Amino acid sequence: QQQVKQSPQSLIVQKGGISIINCAYENTAFDYFPWYQQFPGKGPALLIAIRPDVSEKKEGRFTISFNKSAKQFSLHIMDSQPGDSATYFCAANFGNEKLTFGTGTRLTIIP
């Protein structure tokens, strides 16, 4: 039962471009939407998170856009850099429930 669908599976972006990763969820009770970043050989680490009372959250070059009516949220990476090359996971949960992760997007930034 996949409650969070993530796309694309892989993404190649030129340096300086905008990287966009999308997620859709099914459970309308979800109220916490984090994004995790994972580098090869490492565990995932929290990048940025949003709650549904706002439609956008920005931290540096990273922005989460949230569309509650469409049950979708996305990660935008502005001015993408080679150091951003990693796997990105969206996730969601509500209350004290366990996080449900998307299947991940492997992002590659090329010079």
Added chain:
Amino acid sequence: DAGVIQSPRHEVTEMGQEVTLRCKPISGHNSLFWYRQTMMRGLELLIYFNNNVPIDDSGMPEDRFSAKMPNASFSTLKIQPSEPRDSAVYFCASIPNPPGELFFGEGSRLTVL
């Protein structure tokens, strides 16, 4: 702060052998999670504990898998007998109190031949 510590980092074993993975959560964190990561299925939650008590083990794939948390600073994930399809990276993560940021260890890469 040491972070979540997992051991071993790499394990290669033969089918049928017992495998034990270990995790030390961050001190003061009340909840501990075991995840499995594969290319095909991404990150799957196997089991999680709150205050050393197993809360949800619905993700444990089979009876061959078992997990324990005898105290607040130690947990094990055991596979007996192991099979090639168990080959994956197993992550342990902890959290002070849900909801909030999950802190992951660096993972244990298991290869079952």
